[in-house]
Structure formats: structure tokens, C-alpha cells
Amino acid sequence: xxLAAGLAVMAVVIGALGKNPLQAAGAVVDGSLGNSFGIGQTxxxxxxLILAGLASAIPFSARLWNIGGQGQMYLGAMAAxxxxxxxxxxxxxxxxxxxxxxxxxxxxxxxxxxxxxIRNRYGASEIVTSLMLNFVAVLGAAxxxxxxxxxxxxxxxESVSDNARLPVLIDSLRADISIVLAVAAALxxxxxxxxxxxxxxxxxxxxxxxxxxxxxxxxGAVASAAFxxxxxxxxxxxxxxxxxxxxxxxxxxxxxxxxxxxxVALAARxxxxxxxxxxxxxxxLRVGSNNxxxxxxxxxxxxxxxxxxxxxxLMVVGVIRFSYGELVDG
Amino acid sequence: xxxxxxxPALALRGIWKRFGAVTANASIDLEVHSGEVHIVLGENGAGxxxxxxxxxxxxxxxxxxxxxxxxxxxxxxxxxxIARGIGMVHQHFALVPAFTVAENxxxxxxxxxxxxxxxxxxxxxxxxxxxxxxxxxxxxxxVRDLPVDERQRVEILKAxxxxxxxxxxxxxxxLLGVRQIAVLLEIIDRLRDDGRAIxxxxxxxxxxxxxxxxxxVIRRGRKQVELARGEFDQQVLAKAMTGQLIVDDIxxxxxxxxxxxxxxxxxxxxxxxxxxxxxxxxxxxVRAGEVLGIAGxxxxxxxxxxxxxxxxxxxxxxxxxxxxxxxxALPRRLRRCGVSIIPEDRQGRxxxxxxxxxxxxxxxxxxxxxxxxxxxxxxxxxRAEAKELLEAFDVRPPDPDLPASALSGGNQQKVVLARxxxxxxxxxxxxxxxxxxxxxxxGYVHRRLVAARNDGAAIVLVSHDLDExxxxxxxxxxxxxxxISLESSRADVSLDDIGLAMAGARR
Ligand SMILES: Nc1ncnc2c1ncn2[C@@H]1O[C@H](COP(=O)(O)OP(=O)(O)OP(=O)(O)O)[C@@H](O)[C@H]1O
Ligand SMILES: [Mg+2]
Numbered sequence: 001x002x003l004a005a006g007l008a009v010m011a012v013v014i015g016a017l018g019k020n021p022l023q024a025a026g027a028v029v030d031g032s033l034g035n036s037f038g039i040g041q042t043x044x045x046x047x048x049l050i051l052a053g054l055a056s057a058i059p060f061s062a063r064l065w066n067i068g069g070q071g072q073m074y075l076g077a078m079a080a081x082x083x084x085x086x087x088x089x090x091x092x093x094x095x096x097x098x099x100x101x102x103x104x105x106x107x108x109x110x111x112x113x114x115x116x117x118i119r120n121r122y123g124a125s126e127i128v129t130s131l132m133l134n135f136v137a138v139l140g141a142a143x144x145x146x147x148x149x150x151x152x153x154x155x156x157x158e159s160v161s162d163n164a165r166l167p168v169l170i171d172s173l174r175a176d177i178s179i180v181l182a183v184a185a186a187l188x189x190x191x192x193x194x195x196x197x198x199x200x201x202x203x204x205x206x207x208x209x210x211x212x213x214x215x216x217x218x219x220g221a222v223a224s225a226a227f228x229x230x231x232x233x234x235x236x237x238x239x240x241x242x243x244x245x246x247x248x249x250x251x252x253x254x255x256x257x258x259x260x261x262x263x264v265a266l267a268a269r270x271x272x273x274x275x276x277x278x279x280x281x282x283x284x285l286r287v288g289s290n291n292x293x294x295x296x297x298x299x300x301x302x303x304x305x306x307x308x309x310x311x312x313x314l315m316v317v318g319v320i321r322f323s324y325g326e327l328v329d330g
Numbered sequence: 331x332x333x334x335x336x337x338p339a340l341a342l343r344g345i346w347k348r349f350g351a352v353t354a355n356a357s358i359d360l361e362v363h364s365g366e367v368h369i370v371l372g373e374n375g376a377g378x379x380x381x382x383x384x385x386x387x388x389x390x391x392x393x394x395x396x397x398x399x400x401x402x403x404x405x406x407x408x409x410x411x412i413a414r415g416i417g418m419v420h421q422h423f424a425l426v427p428a429f430t431v432a433e434n435x436x437x438x439x440x441x442x443x444x445x446x447x448x449x450x451x452x453x454x455x456x457x458x459x460x461x462x463x464x465x466x467x468x469x470x471x472x473v474r475d476l477p478v479d480e481r482q483r484v485e486i487l488k489a490x491x492x493x494x495x496x497x498x499x500x501x502x503x504x505l506l507g508v509r510q511i512a513v514l515l516e517i518i519d520r521l522r523d524d525g526r527a528i529x530x531x532x533x534x535x536x537x538x539x540x541x542x543x544x545x546x547v548i549r550r551g552r553k554q555v556e557l558a559r560g561e562f563d564q565q566v567l568a569k570a571m572t573g574q575l576i577v578d579d580i581x582x583x584x585x586x587x588x589x590x591x592x593x594x595x596x597x598x599x600x601x602x603x604x605x606x607x608x609x610x611x612x613x614x615x616v617r618a619g620e621v622l623g624i625a626g627x628x629x630x631x632x633x634x635x636x637x638x639x640x641x642x643x644x645x646x647x648x649x650x651x652x653x654x655x656x657x658x659a660l661p662r663r664l665r666r667c668g669v670s671i672i673p674e675d676r677q678g679r680x681x682x683x684x685x686x687x688x689x690x691x692x693x694x695x696x697x698x699x700x701x702x703x704x705x706x707x708x709x710x711x712x713r714a715e716a717k718e719l720l721e722a723f724d725v726r727p728p729d730p731d732l733p734a735s736a737l738s739g740g741n742q743q744k745v746v747l748a749r750x751x752x753x754x755x756x757x758x759x760x761x762x763x764x765x766x767x768x769x770x771x772x773g774y775v776h777r778r779l780v781a782a783r784n785d786g787a788a789i790v791l792v793s794h795d796l797d798e799x800x801x802x803x804x805x806x807x808x809x810x811x812x813x814i815s816l817e818s819s820r821a822d823v824s825l826d827d828i829g830l831a832m833a834g835a836r837r
Contacts, residue, residue: 196705200689200696208682214640214673216665216698 006267006313010306019296027295028288040173042280042287044245045257049279050182051237052261054189055112055230057270059126061193062226063206068115068130070258071137072231075111076104076238078137078144081249084160084242085149096164101181101239108235109228111137116227120220126227145251155251166244178240183276185233190272192229202226234258260286263311285310337400339364339527340385340416340496345394347380349736352727354380355391356551362496362527362544367518369538370531371571372548373768374740375726378531379421381548382500385529386418387411398496417494419485419502421531421739421766422677427474431467432456435488459491464513477605478675479505479628479794486514497521500531501739504766505674507628507794515541533740533768535564547571572770583784589618590652592788593639593757597647598657603634604643607812611647614807614814616757616788621779623803623820624792627832631812632761632792639759639790640664640671651757665698670755672746672763674792676739680746683735687725688716690734691749723748724774739766744775751778758782758789764798776802796825810834 011021032042052069059066083100115129149157166176193199201222204212213219241253264282268274289303338361347355354377362368372378383389385396387405396403398414405411411418425434432452456469465483473481482505489497499518503511511534518528518541532538538545545562547554547570554570598612609631616622626632637643641661649657651667661671673679681690689696692712713730720728723744725737734742743766750758760779764772779802783789793799799806806823808816808831816823816831 195707195709197696197699197703197707198705200707204682204685204689204693204697207684208678210679211682211693212697214642214661214671214679215693216660216662218660218662 006310009313010310013306013309014296014298014302017298017302019298024292024296024298027291028285030288030295031291032284032286032288034291036172038287038291040175042283043173043175043179045286046280046283047179047182047240048237048245048257049261049264049282050186050275051233051240052258053264053268053275053279054186054261054272055108055234055237055258056262056265057268057272057275058189058193058202058230058233059112059226060265061206061270062202062223063209064116064119064223064226065127066112066115066130066227066230067127067262068112068133069230069234069261070254071130071134072108072111072234073238073241073254073258074134074137074141075231076108076235077242077249077253078141078238079103079107079235080239080242081144081149081157081160084164085158087161087164089161089163091163093163093165093167096161097166097243100160100164100243101236104239104242105232105236108238109232112231112234113224113228116220116224120223126223130227141249142251145249151248156246157249159248160243164243165247166240176244178244181236181240185236186272186276189229189233193272198222198225234261260307260311282307338362338397339399340529341397341400342381342385343395343397345381345384346392347377347384347389348392353551355384355394357394358548358551358553360385360529360546360553362529364495364525364527365522366543367522367528367530367541368544368546369542370529370546370548371533371535371538371567373550373571374744374766374771375738376548376571377551378548379500379738382418382498382529382531385411386416386498412492412494415495416498417489417492417496418498419482419489419500421500421504423478423481423485425473425481425484425488427472429473430469431471431473431476431484431487432469434473434484435459435469435491437488456487456491460487463487463490463517465490465517475605477628477633478678479507479510480605482506483510490517494526496527496529498529501533501766502530503532503534503537505762505794508796509627511537533766533772535567535769538562538567539564568769571768582780583619589620589786591615592618592652593790594650595638595647596650598635598638598649599646600634600638600643601646602643603631603637605629606633607631609634609638609809609812612814614817616790618756618786618788619783620804621783621789621791621802623799623806624790624809625796625799625806625828625832626809628794630832631809634812635809636759636761636790636792640669640673662698665694666700668753668756670750670753670758670787672750672758672760674761674765676742676746676765681734681742684733686731686733687720687737687745688713688730690745691716691719691730694749694753719748719752720745722752723778724771740768740771743767744771747775747778751782754785755782755787758787758791760789761792762794763791764793764795772798796828799828800825808832 014021014024032038055069055072056066080100083103087096111133114133115126118124118129119126145157151158166178168174168176201217205217205219205222242249246253260282264275264279268278285307289306292298292303340362342358342360345355345358358381370378384391387407387410396405435456436452453469460467465487467483467487473484486502503514506514515537522528542559544556544558545567546556549571593616595612595614599610601608606629624632638645641659641664645657648655656664677683696707716730720730725741725744734745747763764775767775779789791802800820803820805819807814808828810832815834816827
């Protein structure tokens with residue numbers, strides 16, 4: 001429903017710009033899925049958006065606001081760069097890749113856990129702390145890029161060793177195994193949310209905190225777990241950037257995708273399974289809108305504007321759904 | 331015979347409303363004239379709130395018509411209804427928790443001058459309304475912090491203040507004490523004399539006898555009978571509601587000689603309860619197989635005591651459960667020690683309305699599990715157990731997959747009771763457990779509470795309803811301004827003694 005509404009608004013906007021919405025849609029699809037280069041790029045963004053969406057969806061389910069996906073992604077990327085560069089290059093990939101991705105996931109989880117811990121311990125809002133921790137993480141990455149393992153004067157670190165790169169699945173698309181990992185993460189978190197006590201506690205806390213507390217939920221433990229799980233997903237995304245997409249830690253590598261993950265989570269109604277198709281749709285929009293100028297005669301900035309409008313639409317609908325219960329009855 | 335206004339102020343004709351497989355209203359007719367009180371009776375889930383919500387434009391009927399002063403009308407929203415002079419007191423309150431009482435009362439009313447909020451002005455105005463109708467509220471309190479009985483008063487004020495010609499009240503007295511009820515009934519009486527039309531939903535037959543001009547009884551979505559004053563008595567009404575006569579037998583097993591003390595509070599002080607005054611230096615004991623009834627005018631420390639016992643507010647002094655100190659323990663630990671909690675605010679603290687009945691029934695088991703509980707949940711088992719509980723407690727409809735929010739108020743209450751009383755508790759802290767239940771369900775719940783007592787549970791029972799306290803309690807204490815003003819075994823105390831103690835007289 002929300003997706004349909006969002007797409008309808010986009011069509012109206014394009015119409016208002018005097019262009020044919022259908023033609024624009026064609027251009028978007030053509031740019032993102034029309035050739036193997038586009039498809040490869042779309043799959044890459046899809047992977048990252050799945051993980052970024054999960055990073056928001058899990059804490060949001062407990063009504064905890066993780067705005068720190070970017071920082072958690074950075075931590076994951078820093079861990080990947082650090083280990084990918086320093087671990088012996090002679091080790092086989094079967095050892096290096098799981099080890100490094102595990103470190104990325106753990107680093108993201110730890111960075112995600114931090115705001116939950118601060119909240120439990122000192123009562124500080126997780127929104128503010130998780131946001132602030134983004135800046136700390138970005139600064140840390142800048143240090144690594146400039147001082148720890150600089151690659152000449154380029155805005156990136158040295159490359160990780162070849163054996164640490166993610167194995168490629170489909171050559172023509174340059175698609176690596178990360179998409180499999182992302183889908184598996186979504187499935188795993190879906191099972192966790194629907195089939196385990198922990199997932200139930202997360203949902204109960206989000207749906208009615210007072211009742212959950214009185215029924216015996218351990219708020220601190222559940223909040224920490226939700227944040228750590230979200231952070232883990234973001235950290236894995238950071239690892240994928242370094243070992244897969246770029247082969248090194250780049251300045252500004254996340255390109256706003258962490259924040260787009262918030263929109264993905266909301267549009268997916270916080271359901272980890274729905275995150276998969278929603279992330280695909282966003283990836284198509286994102287990659288395909290590069291083709292708007294050539295395909296539909298729209299200015300290149302239009303693509304970003306359209307995504308922004310779409311996201312705002314979703315946020316408006318999503319956020320109203322969130323606060324409705326608080327407004328109507330206490 | 332003189333008939334000043336033959337057209338009914340409000341007429342509902344042939345109203346149908348279905349929710350999935352449930353027919354909540356089946357061709358219901360209801361008329362109320364100016365200067366008349368029309369009471370709607372019916373079991374939990376009979377369809378009363380649905381009908382009232384339709385009359386207030388909250389829900390749209392599937393079929394049927396609404397006439398106001400003889401004119402056919404479509405009500406598409408509550409704003410529509412308000413504009414046509416209808417006011418409503420909701421069973422579950424429609425208040426904005428973050429707003430003050432005054433803001434809530436004036437919300438959406440005509441007198442809120444265009445865009446300008448004059449804080450002092452609205453507080454004064456609401457104080458004045460509150461004084462005029464004799465419904466005490468604190469206009470500057472924030473609704474979020476209020477106990478449910480006070481929220482109910484805010485709802486009532488909101489409707490009164492709007493000066494509605496047609497007033498719909500859905501169980502307005504469910505949470506009020508005797509005195510408050512008397513005040514409200516007096517207000518209703520005056521409004522009737524003033525020519526308003528009033529529709530009132532209640533489960534309390536005493537109120538019906540006192541104030542009804544007409545009574546309609548709804549059963550399973552259909553109107554059974556409509557009776558005018560003089561045609562009904564309590565027996566007739568009870569029979570029409572349930573199709574049978576209510577038996578009210580409670581078998582109380584004799585207590586053992588020296589049962590162990592389950593709950594002991596020593597010098598208990600709860601300085602900052604969620605509402606009402608603090609309690610200070612309270613001492614009390616409840617033995618296994620004993621019901622301790624707590625009486626008192628609302629806002630005399632009941633909340634503080636319950637907050638302390640349920641780990642919901644910080645306390646000083648000692649609380650021991652079977653000898654173990656549980657003062658300031660979080661609900662999690664209490665649950666694991668076998669404490670059952672029946673909170674007054676079922677939608678706010680008892681249930682997760684958006685979750686299914688199965689999930690709600692398993693809430694405590696899943697959230698405060700024993701250490702060796704498996705990490706995965708077997709939903710198949712949870713659903714099967716839920717199904718059994720729903721049937722045992724006569725929750726309608728007994729469908730474990732429905733969200734709790736789809737149940738009628740009384741049935742929601744039964745779900746909370748089913749969860750809390752089926753856990754073989756050592757201690758039950760029950761705060762107005764029969765809020766909103768119909769007569770039959772109250773009988774059932776009373777039997778379950780006494781059964782838990784007979785099984786050796788200690789029960790702390792707070793209730794607005796003195797009859798309930800007298801019926802269930804082994805001992806009674808009365809709280810007044812945060813202190814115990816009377817403590818006695820039930821056999822040795824009269825309603826008069828309790829009444830005096832509630833007013834502050836000490837023995
Ligand atoms: N939103 C809904 N979705 C599904 N079913 C509903 C919904 N609202 C009400 N029902 C069903 O309609 C029936 C009538 O409910 P209603 O709330 O009108 O009962 P009631 O007479 O007010 O009962 P109570 O005395 O317990 O308040 C019930 O079976 C209830 O489960
Ligand atoms: Mg009702």
C-alpha cells in the first residue's frame with residue numbers, strides 16, 4: 001500500500017515536470033536491470049540495503065531508534081580493512097573471509113550495543129547517542145585511511161589481500177557471495193523475531209512497553225540484544241563494502257545507504273523478510289535513476305529528488321503508524 | 331397523554347455490523363427520547379460498544395439507519411456526531427496521554443478560541459466545569475500519569491463540558507467508587523430533567539433499577555427485549571441477558587490452622603507512587619489461602635501499595651515473599667517467584683492489544699521464563715494451550731489468533747485473568763479484577779479467585795466494589811491517606827465500619 005502510494009506520488013511529480021512517467025519508469029528499469037553492468041550494481045546496492053534495513057528493523061521492533069547504522073557500518077568496514085590488510089595474505093580465503101566478516105559483524109554489534117548500554121546505564125536517549133556515535137566512527141575511519149594504512153594520497157586504505165576478497169558467484173555480473181549472506185541474514189533474523197523468546201520479547205517491548213515490563217521482560221537485556229543484532233547487520237554490510245565492493249576502505253564509502261536503510265525498514269513494516277523485496281525496489285530506484293537523464297530527459301538531480309520524496313512519503317506513513325498508539329491511548 | 335416531542339432524539343434502525351465471522355450487531359433498533367435514560371444491557375461481547383460506536387460515528391454500520399430528531403443522518407466520524415450534539419464517554423478512553431486534563435477536556439471543543447491556548451484560562455474553565463458537575467479532577471495533571479478511574483472521570487467531564495443534547499455513556503461507572511457512582515447518577519438525573527437524551531451502558535443492575543426509563547437487552551448481537559420502567563426487576567434483566575438465572579455460589583474451604591505467611595510488609599513506604607498519595611510505614615501480612623481485601627476511597631494509597639508490591643515504584647522497608655526479601659525487585663523476579671499481577675489498566679498494562687490472544691496468554695511465560703526454558707517457542711503448543719484457556723474462561727470468541735484489540739472490554743479482562751490465574755500463583759495482586767465484566771463473568775472470576783485461594787495462594791485484592799470485597803475477603807483493611815485506618819477479619823466488620831474508616835475515622 002505505502003509502496004503503491006509512494007510510486008504514485010513519484011509518477012505525479014514526474015508528470016508535473018512535463019515528462020512521461022511511464023517513459024521515466026522505463027528508463028529506471030533499463031538503467032538498473034537493462035544490462036549486466038546495471039544488474040551487478042543493483043545487486044550490490046540491494047545487498048547493502050538489505051543489511052542496512054535489518055540494522056534499523058530489529059531495534060525499531062522494540063521501539064528503539066537506531067540512527068547509528070552508518071557508524072556500525074563504518075566499524076564493520078574498519079575491522080575488515082584492518083584484518084584484511086594485516087592478516088597473512090597466504091592464508092586461504094576459506095579462512096580469511098569468514099574470519100574477517102565475523103570480525104566486522106562483531107565490531108558492528110559492539111558499536112550498536114554501546115547506545116543501548118548507555119541508555120540502560122544512564123538513561124540517555126538512544127536516538128542521540130547512536131547518531132553521535134556515527135561521527136566518532138567516521139573520524140576513526142578517517143584516521144585509518146590517512147595514518148594507519150594509507151594508499152599514497154588516495155582517499156582510501158591499502159587494498160586487502162586477494163585471498164580476503166569475497167568469492168565471485170556470477171562473473172558477468174561481478175556478483176559475489178554477499179547477496180547470499182544478506183538474504184541468509186534476513187531469513188535468520190526473521191526466524192529469530194518470530195520463533196524465539198528473544199524475538200518475542202523484542203516485539204512485546206515495542207508493542208506495549210508497560211505490559212511487557214509488568215510481564216517480566218528484562219528491558220536492558222532485550223534492548224541491548226536488539227541493538228547488537230542491528231549493529232551486527234550493519235557491521236556485516238561494512239565488511240561487504242571492504243571485502244567485496246571496493247577491496248579497501250574508502251572515504252565516504254557508505255554513500256548514504258545506511259540512512260536509506262531506515263526507510264527500507266519502515267517500508268518493510270519492520271518485517272525482516274519483507275526487507276528483501278523492499279530493498280530490491282530501492283536498489284532499482286537508486287541505480288536506475290542514474291539513467292533518467294539519458295532515458296527520459298530529466299536532470300540528473302531528479303533521481304535523488306525522487307528517492308527523497310519517496311522516502312519522505314514512506315516515513316510520513318510509517319512514522320504516523322508508529323506514534324498512533326502513543327497518541328490515542330496510554 | 332401528553333407527548334411534547336414524539337420524535338426520538340436519536341434513533342438507530344436495523345443496525346448491522348459484522349467483524350469477520352462475528353456478527354456484533356444484527357438488526358438492532360434503539361430509540362432514546364429527550365428527557366429519557368435508556369440503558370443498554372448485555373453480556374461481555376454482546377455488541378453494546380459496537381452499537382454505541384456506530385451511534386457516535388466511530389464505526390460505520392454495514393446496514394441500517396441513524397436518525398437525529400427524526401432526520402436521517404449519516405455519521406462518518408466522531409466530529410460529525412459532535413457537531414450534531416452527540417457526546418460520548420468511551421469504555422476505553424479516547425484521551426491524549428501527553429496532554430493535561432484541561433487540554434483533553436477542551437480538545438476539539440468550540441470554546442477553544444481560534445488557535446490561541448491560554449493555559450490559565452483553560453485550567454480555570456475546567457476547574458469550573460469540574461466543580462459545577464461535582465466530578466473532581468486535577469485540571470493540570472497530565473493524563474499519562476493518572477490512574478484509570480481518574481481517566482474515566484476526565485472522559486465524563488469531556489462529554490459533559492461539550493453540553494451535548496444526546497449523551498452516550500459506555501460503562502462510565504465501571505471504575506468508580508460508590509460515592510462517585512452516586513454523584514454521576516445524580517448528574518445524569520439532572521441532565522434528564524434538563525431534557526437531554528441519555529444512552530447508558532452498564533453491567534450493574536442496581537444502577538438500572540435506580541435510573542432507567544427504558545432498558546434494552548442485547549444478547550449475541552441481537553436485541554432480546556425492550557422494557558419500560560415498571561416492567562423490569564433485577565431477576566428479569568439477568569435472565570434476559572444470559573438466558574438463565576445466575577447462580578452465585580462460592581465454596582470457600584476452611585482455612586488450615588496455622589498457614590504460613592506468604593506476604594509480609596514491614597514498615598513499607600512507597601514515596602513516589604505512579605498516582606495518589608504515598609503510603610508510609612505500612613505493615614501487613616497475608617497467609618497462604620487468605621484473601622486480604624483493601625478498601626478505600628480512590629486515591630488513598632491503594633496505588634502506592636500496588637506499585638510497591640508489583641515492583642512498579644521504588645519502596646523502602648521490607649517486603650517478604652515466603653521469607654525472601656522482594657522489596658524493589660523488578661516484575662521479572664516477582665514473576666519467577668510465582669507472583670501474579672492483575673493490573674487495573676488492562677489495555678495499558680495488562681495486554682499487548684496488537685498481539686494475538688495466544689501471544690497475550692503466553693506473555694508472562696515467554697517473557698519471564700525459568701532459566702532452563704528453551705530459546706525457541708513452540709507456537710503450536712502455545713496456541714493449543716491458549717485455546718484451552720480461552721474456553722475455560724469463556725472468552726468470546728475463543729480464537730487464539732485474534733488480536734487482543736478485537737475483543738470486547740470484558741473479554742479482554744477475561745484474557746488477563748486467564749493468564750494470571752492459570753499460573754498456579756503463590757501470590758496474586760489483583761487490582762479491580764472484575765472491571766467491566768458482566769454479572770455471569772464476575773461470578774466465574776470470583777470462583778476462580780477463591781479457587782486460587784483454596785489452593786493456597788495469598789491474594790491481595792483492591793476493589794472499588796465493597797460488595798465484592800465483603801464477598802471474597804478473609805480479612806479487610808481500609809486505607810485512608812496512605813495509612814491503614816481499619817484492619818479486621820471480615821466476619822467481625824460491617825459495611826458501616828468500613829464506610830466510616832474510609833472517611834478517616836479510626837477505631
Ligand atoms: N475491531 C474488531 N475486530 C473484530 N471483532 C470485533 C472488533 N470490535 C468488536 N469485535 C467483536 O464484536 C463483538 C461485540 O463487541 P463489543 O465491544 O460491542 O461488546 P460489548 O457488548 O461492548 O462487550 P463488553 O461488555 O465486554 O464491553 C465481540 O465479539 C467482539 O469480539
Ligand atoms: Mg463494551
